[in-house]
Amino acid sequence: METMMTVVGSGPLVNCDGPRAAAAAAKEQTLVNKTSSSSSSSSSSRLHSKFKPATSVVPSRVGVFWGNEKRAWDCFGKQFVFRKGLKTGVQRHPLTPSKLAIGRFPKGVTTTVMELFCKTDTEHCGAIFEDVPHVTDWLPDLQTYPNPLKFNPAYSAVKQYFVENDAVVTKDAVVKMTTPWEGIHFRRAGPREKIYFRPEEVKACIVTCGGLCPGINTVIREIVCSLWFQYGVRDIIGIVGGYRGFYARNTQTLNPKVVNDIHKRGGTILGTSRGGHDTMKIVDSIEDRDINQVYIIGGDGTHRGADLIYQEIKRRGLKVAVACIPKTIDNDIDIIDKSFGFDTAVEEAQRAINAAHVEAESADNGIGVVKLMGRYSGSIALYATLASRDVDCCMIPEAPFYLEGAGGLFEFVYRRLRENGHVVLVVAEGAGQDLVAQTLQSNELIDASGNQLLRDIGHWLSQQMKEHFSKLYKEPVTLKYIDPTYMIRAIPGNAADNVYCTLLAHSVIHGAMAGFTGFTAGPVNNRHCYIPIARAVETQRLVNVSDRMWARLLSSTNQPSFFHDKDLQKRNVMIQTENGDDFTEEEYETNGDSEVNGYTDNGSENLNTEDAEQPALVTTIPPADPNVSQNNHAP
Numbered sequence: 056m057e058t059m060m061t062v063v064g065s066g067p068l069v070n071c072d073g074p075r076a077a078a079a080a081a082k083e084q085t086l087v088n089k090t091s092s093s094s095s096s097s098s099s100s101r102l103h104s105k106f107k108p109a110t111s112v113v114p115s116r117v118g119v120f121w122g123n124e125k126r127a128w129d130c131f132g133k134q135f136v137f138r139k140g141l142k143t144g145v146q147r148h149p150l151t152p153s154k155l156a157i158g159r160f161p162k163g164v165t166t167t168v169m170e171l172f173c174k175t176d177t178e179h180c181g182a183i184f185e186d187v188p189h190v191t192d193w194l195p196d197l198q199t200y201p202n203p204l205k206f207n208p209a210y211s212a213v214k215q216y217f218v219e220n221d222a223v224v225t226k227d228a229v230v231k232m233t234t235p236w237e238g239i240h241f242r243r244a245g246p247r248e249k250i251y252f253r254p255e256e257v258k259a260c261i262v263t264c265g266g267l268c269p270g271i272n273t274v275i276r277e278i279v280c281s282l283w284f285q286y287g288v289r290d291i292i293g294i295v296g297g298y299r300g301f302y303a304r305n306t307q308t309l310n311p312k313v314v315n316d317i318h319k320r321g322g323t324i325l326g327t328s329r330g331g332h333d334t335m336k337i338v339d340s341i342e343d344r345d346i347n348q349v350y351i352i353g354g355d356g357t358h359r360g361a362d363l364i365y366q367e368i369k370r371r372g373l374k375v376a377v378a379c380i381p382k383t384i385d386n387d388i389d390i391i392d393k394s395f396g397f398d399t400a401v402e403e404a405q406r407a408i409n410a411a412h413v414e415a416e417s418a419d420n421g422i423g424v425v426k427l428m429g430r431y432s433g434s435i436a437l438y439a440t441l442a443s444r445d446v447d448c449c450m451i452p453e454a455p456f457y458l459e460g461a462g463g464l465f466e467f468v469y470r471r472l473r474e475n476g477h478v479v480l481v482v483a484e485g486a487g488q489d490l491v492a493q494t495l496q497s498n499e500l501i502d503a504s505g506n507q508l509l510r511d512i513g514h515w516l517s518q519q520m521k522e523h524f525s526k527l528y529k530e531p532v533t534l535k536y537i538d539p540t541y542m543i544r545a546i547p548g549n550a551a552d553n554v555y556c557t558l559l560a561h562s563v564i565h566g567a568m569a570g571f572t573g574f575t576a577g578p579v580n581n582r583h584c585y586i587p588i589a590r591a592v593e594t595q596r597l598v599n600v601s602d603r604m605w606a607r608l609l610s611s612t613n614q615p616s617f618f619h620d621k622d623l624q625k626r627n628v629m630i631q632t633e634n635g636d637d638f639t640e641e642e643y644e645t646n647g648d649s650e651v652n653g654y655t656d657n658g659s660e661n662l663n664t665e666d667a668e669q670p671a672l673v674t675t676i677p678p679a680d681p682n683v684s685q686n687n688h689a690p
Contacts, residue, residue, distance in 0.1 A: 183239045184223060187566075187574035187585045188365070190251060193372055197570070199249040203286055218245035218565075224584040226390065241390075244562035244576055244583040251570030252347065252376070254287040259567075260346045261309065262294035262301070263323040264353035264360070268384045269399035270548030270556045271352060272317040272324060277560030278350055279309045286568055292346075293324070298360060299331030301340040318553060321545040323352075332360040338367045341375060348376050348567045354383040355592040358575060362588040365573035376567040379575035379588055380559050384544060387432035389596040390586055391577030395556050397435070399549045400428065404439035407539035408481065412445040415477040418533035422468065422478050422520060426513030426538045429483030433598050436483040441608055447471050447478045448614040452485035453598045454605070456617040458519060465523055467615055472532070480516075484540070487512045494519075513538055558583060 191197055202217065204210050222243040230237060261278055263271055275293070282288035293307040294300040307313075307325065317324050341349060341364075351361045358379055365377040381388045386397040404427050411423025427436045433451020440449040448467060450456050458464050471478040491510040517536040524532045548556060562576035562583045574585040598605060600616075609616055 182236045184241075185239055185587060185590060186242055187571050187587050188369070190374055190376060190570045190572055193369055194374055197251050197374070199251055200253055202246055202248055202250050202568075203254060204246050205248075207285060216246065217248045218243055220247070224579050224582045226579055228580040241579060241584040241586050242571075244566060244585050246565040247569040250286075250568040252568055254568075255289070257282070257286070257288045257348055257568075258290040258292075258344070258346050259288060259348040259350065260292050260294050260306070260341075260344075261325065261350045262297065262352070263325050263327045263382075264297040264351070264357040265327060265329060265382065266354075266384070267322050267327065267544040268382050268394075268396035269321065269403075269544070269546050270395040270552045271322065271327075271382065272314075272320055273548050273553050273556035274352055274380055274382075274395065274560050275309075275324065276314040276318050277557045278564060279314045280311050281561055281564050283311050286564070292344075296326045297328035297331055298333075298337060298357075299328060300326070302333065302336040303331075306344075318556075319547055321547045329356075332363075334360075334363045334367050337364055338371065338373075341368070342371070342373060347374055349378070350563060350567070351377065351379045352382050353379070354381070355388060355595065357382070358388075358588050358592045362573065362592075365588065368572075376570065376572040377574075377588075378563040378567045378572070379591075380563055381575050381577055381591065384435070385429050385432045386434040387430075387595045387597070388577075388591060389594045390591055391579060392581065394577075395552050395559060396548060398551045398555075399546065400435050400543050401438045401442060402549055403543045403546060404435060404539065405443055407537050407542075408439060408443045408445055408479065411535060411537050412443075412477075412479050414535040415479055415533075418477070418535075420472055420476065420524075420530060420532040422472075422480070422532050422534040424480045424482065424513055424517050424520075424534065424536045426482050426484055426511075426536075426540065428540055428543065430485045430509060431595055431597060433483040433486065434596075436481050436486075437598055437604065437608055440481050441611060444611065445479055446481050446612055447475075448480050448612055449608060450480070450482040450486040451598055452483055452488070454486075454600045454617065455489070456487060458490065458523070462615050462617065464617075465520070468520065469524075482512055482516060484509055484512060487516065491515045 204216065210216050222245075223240040224243050226239040226241065227237075259278075259282055261275055263275070279291055282291055289310075291309045293309050295304045295307055300306075314324070340346075349361075349364065351357060351364075353361070358381070361377055361379050368375045368377060381391060381394050382396070383394045384396045384400050386394050388394055404425075407425050407427075411425045415421035415423035427439060429435050429451060431452055433449075433453055436449050436451050440446040448464065448471075450464075456464055460466075468478050468480075488510060491512055494515070495510060513536055517534055521532070521534055558578075559576055562585075566574060566576060566585050571585055573588050575588055575591045576583060576585055577591075578584075579586075
């Protein structure tokens with residue numbers, strides 16, 4: 056996918072593909088100095104001050120914007136220097152300095168380089184604009200229409216309802232005072248004054264793919280109702296059964312009456328599936344059905360499929376907008392603040408944690424184990440643990456842990472049982488997969504979406520703990536294992552997620568009607584924007600165990616970080632139990648807890664503690680000490 060974006064540069068004016076000859080650069084620099092100062096006064100009101108051109112210093116190049124010349128002109132106006140460029144493979148050859156134009160485009164230009172200058176005391180600026188594709192990129196002569204929201208009484212009282220074309224959202228909210236303009240920017244979402252689809256000619260389709268998530272029906276409802284009531288679109292269909300429904304299933308007609316109360320139900324009324332993506336068959340179906348707006352709700356795999364659909368539509372030169380809404384209950388899609396359904400999942404996880412706490416607290420030596428969703432990202436487990444305050448230890452895929460030996464999970468659980476008489480553990484489904492694999496020695500399998508099939512860490516961990524404590528101690532533990540995964544996935548969204556889903560639906564329909572395509576919508580720093588599909592799924596969002604949020608969790612639970620340091624690795628605790636002696640305080644003090652407020656990840660050094668000697672005889676778990684505070688969770 057060719058994403059239109061700026062390219063950061065510094066120093067004198069240079070070609071975007073590399074420095075040009077010194078003589079040509081000097082000539083061009085002189086011309087730019089003359090022209091940039093003359094254009095700055097008339098255009099300063101168009102953009103934020105950080106984008107203003109220089110007036111009295113030799114300008115440094117902030118970046119270049121490759122894209123359709125008309126859109127570049129519409130978006131950014133006259134304050135930039137435009138230089139004609141010709142595309143030959145990956146090279147873009149600039150014309151001579153005399154061909155530079157201020158505030159106008161040379162005739163016949165199909166690709167324009169927009170160079171932006173700013174006054175700065177530093178050697179470089181770093182404003183990067185990552186724009187989304189537009190149908191005029193391959194259909195430049197499309198007609199525009201006035202946005203019907205102008206005549207909608209619901210919005211008549213809204214002041215400046217339409218989003219300006221030069222409005223952008225910065226990815227990084229925290230910047231340095233010396234270079235506040237630096238960072239990545241995305242196009243702000245919202246309705247535009249002009250649209251590229253006549254509402255009565257729109258035929259829109261909606262498809263849901265992947266696993267279930269709270270709020271899917273709310274998104275479907277709001278897309279249908281917004282198209283219907285805001286833009287007057289009357290031809291809306293639902294693709295049944297995921298991607299394969301384009302070519303293997305019937306469609307479902309959608310209107311406000313059909314979707315009126317679906318937000319009160321979990322799941323998706325359209326059905327969903329994994330896999331089944333055949334780009335050619337899907338685009339053939341879109342073309343045969345005369346569909347010109349495609350709304351796709353799904354996770355990272357679904358987004359990758361949507362990007363292929365967009366690329367094929369572009370190759371065929373079709374006037375079709377492809378818009379995505381990110382759906383992942385694990386909250387592992389990068390860039391956006393969060394995905395819909397996540398708040399509901401965290402809230403519902405509290406019920407399972409509370410049940411495990413009640414069960415553990417009501418039994419002698421009670422252990423409650425709760426497995427939550429999180430294949431690669433432990434966000435749900437992290438936030439549910441912080442919200443609960445009843446959890447003693449949280450394990451996520453990003454933070455390796457081990458069971459036996461000094462500072463291991465077994466030792467921690469024993470200590471907590473000794474102090475409180477019960478313990479509650481939360482484990483994300485993707486945590487500890489290496490430990491399970493070592494024990495079960497099973498082959499890795501994948502599902503229809505290409506994801507690795509995970510082994511049941513919750514069940515395995517429960518069995519390991521039962522076996523360990525039954526062999527080691529006379530009095531066995533009482534362990535309750537709770538897996539609320541499918542209960543959480545299948546519930547409707549809560550109030551916060553329903554509002555969020557409404558905003559997402561509005562964002563995508565405004566973008567599609569304005570002609571943008573190949574994008575996904577979501578909030579960045581609490582401002583909704585359009586992000587190129589390929590950029591949105593370029594990386595996964597994982598819990599950063601070097602971040603303050605993970606430190607807050609360690610501080611809340613007082614659990615060990617499980618990262619070995621040299622002293623902990625050298626230490627080999629031998630628990631003396633031959634005479635039935637109880638553990639002493641000295642024997643329980645390890646370096647694990649000392650890392651709570653200042654831990655460091657020393658890499659994945661050998662976490663296998665098979666060489667650590669294990670106790671062979673039996674002791675009795677002492678009852679909880681009434682003098683020891685039961686509230687061990689720090690604020």
